[in-house]
Amino acid sequence: MSRLVVISNRVAAPSGSHSGAQGGLAVALQSALREHGGLWFGWSGEQTETFTGALHETQVDGVTYATVDLEEQDVEEYYEGYANRTLWPLFHYRTDIAEYERSFAGGYQRVNERFARTVAPLIRPGDAVWIQDYHLFPLGAELRKLGVENRIGFFLHIPWPPRRLLATLPGAKALAETMFAYDLVGFQADEWLQAFNEFALEDMGARMEGDMLHVGHRRVQACVFPIGIDAAEFVAMTQTTRARLTYRQMRDSAVGRDLIIGVDRLDYSKGLEERFQGYERFLEAHPEEQKEVFLLQIAPPSRGTVESYRRIRASLEGMAGRINGAHADYDWVPIRYVNRGYPRDVLAGMYRAAKIGLVTPLRDGMNLVAKEYVAAQNPDDPGVLILSRFAGAAEQLTEAVLINPHSADEMGDAIYTALRMPRDERIRRWRALMDVVEQKDVAWWSRAFTDALLTVEVAG
Template sequence: MSRSSEGRLIVISNRVSAPKGSTSGAQGGLAVALAAALRENGGIWFGWSGEVTEQYTGQIDFQRNQGVTTAVVDLEEQDVEEYYEGYANRTLWPLFHYRIDLAEYERDFAGGYQRTNERFAKTVRPLIEPDDLIWIQDYHMFPLGAELRKLGCQNRIGFFLHIPWPPRRLLATLPGAKALVEAMFDYDLLGFHTQEWLESFCDFAIHEMGATIEGDVARVGDRCVRLLADPIGIDAKEFAQASAGVQARLSYRRMRDSADGRDMIVGVDRLDYSKGLEERFSGYERFLIEHPEERKEVFLLQIAPPSRVSVETYRRIRNSLEGLAGRINGEYADVDWVPIRYVNQGYSRDVLAGIYRAAKIGLVTPLRDGMNLVAKEYVAAQNPEDPGVLILSRFAGAAEQMKDALLINPYSAEEISDAIQQALRMPKEERIARWQALMDGVQKEDVTWWATRFLDSLRQARPRIEEPA
């Protein structure tokens, strides 16, 4: 990314991930990319601190770490309950992942979501200078651009969605869906991970709002927004280096020793119903049933750190998985082997790199996912001379780029079982050829490529002319 002479970069997201030392290994790809963009362009990363205060004051806590300035504010408990836990994670998240059966439509949630975005806008507005680029991240902040426009902000403002955009018929079940989409026309650029999510947005805008699409521009009345399919990547070079580091080597040896000659299948997912973990366990059980000769020769390591523990739906999925893992282990285990190792904790990225490298199969089977960077991390961590095989859900955004993986329908236990057997028996030559094609894509379309494409497109947007009062 080359530094622009047009001004600083203002990144706004629900949570701010301050840069950490390289030894931590815990930062995700998005945090790495945004921090790099901020270092190149100068600017500020603004968002919620994760802390709760009795009364919202808009008091900003500024910090500077490794060349990146962060600015965070505390929220009231009611804001957290209605904006974050409510509308963002109990309404939008399930709906946008095609789970309208789990979506909760409450006026208090919607009101808190709008109120909190208004507060964010009023708090960050004094920090914005006329030439700054503004880049807003994800579903927590759909209306933030419109709120900044109301406060007279004429800067170029881009928005990137990190989750899927649902089909028109599903989105139509959301009260106020048209208002939500209408607010997105106050952005200059909308980014999606895949062409499918972009087209779903266009379908709603056309049929529900009378929009027209001209090239990469959507227009409603006299308002227009440019659209971009821009799949996020990982820092492939850094992750490959991490997989050869001290912590990764120790982790690799630990896993190989504990495997005791068996082939390891690995899944690494945040504990969430969108990740298809129950269906994954069922598919693995089908494999054990259909291929009894493979028992004791293989095991599944599922790492699933808990998330959003205050939301009832997430407590239910945890209980369900614990019961399913217990039943499968009780039915098929022997005194010297258990089919599933189920771990409810997170690990640093360098430790995970070693675990990925030790795994014969990477099992990534979300029911619906905006992208899924675990698939790319698994590929980047492999030994080029003896790589493992990636099994990937065709409903993950990553499947659009990673066609040399074994693509499966995660709802089908039979397809999961067949893919596991195919991966275990795949000749080394085919494994190397598939891995090389996947790795070429992971390296070429990395996280820097993603951020550069978006910011270059945002800079090309026509500046808005402030209308006279």
């Protein structure tokens, strides 16, 4: 069996604790690495004065974790710049805040070249290489330049934008051409796959033969592999001591009111401002529901050095204060807004206590919070998932209450519908959702991709 080499921007080496603090991607990749044996390579998260390519290595459960430090300029241009101020907003349809700086693009290319030079000597003949996400689009091409002939796959965790949006990126065609250095490219949802195919066919002159896209002498198979969660683990997590304690605390603090929960990284793609507006529209349209419900929004900060993230934090704090000021009473606050993160077992207890899971991103590659909320529910009395049509998860979770997050009225109506939904309908919807979450779990995702990578027809 081929050894697996995973390459990502950051490396999540196990800490030895199983408290549930690690995210779904780390869990999935560690599982695949343990199954195949291999190496996980990426940035350490630390900085150095001069890049040397010196490796920090550790081994856990037969898996080698190898990291390198980056220079301050690398972090500013590659990570904070091109990855998070150019590609992230553009690929989430926010051309209005995407920043196109030549230095950002230069730093992005430089770090991908450095990654390639550092990891190439670690790749053995027969290894299958699996590269993760938008930070590393050019890495496969750089490895090919160094003579790496192994099977190389790439998985994009975020959306791929429509061709007219992607065309606003300087060098868009060159970036898309790097995708043809891979043997297999995976997307979260059919919408993102179709957008990639359209750009390749219309803007790059690619041709489709069977399920292969061809450009020049290179060809790539592009497929959909929707990522999942470890459903069994998450269900079990709801029964842990800390989850059960959290559940009781949430129910006690609700004092008979219905809890609506949102859990999102503080990011403009998550539709948090629109969510607050939709919830406010619900309160205005149904004054009889005031004091009967409250929204708990958990939004841990991220990327605090980027101006657009500082702006959204200030905006949400202002909106929460305004809505609470307009509607709160001495014994009720409509929004509990919390800027901190919680371990996954604590979140499991919160999800289980919530009558509604409000997952309303403006664009999202997948959104695993939606799947975690479903997995956490009591089968005999489940809550209702309200889900944005523009999340990749909407292609799978069709029995959620699907909404347009840009419409405050539609969101307000959905909240009212969910609160009034009969128990038998809630159970029917939940069962259908849970079937998807269980069948297409994280093990299915990693196995489906690695199996496809190990069998894909490569160019001769």
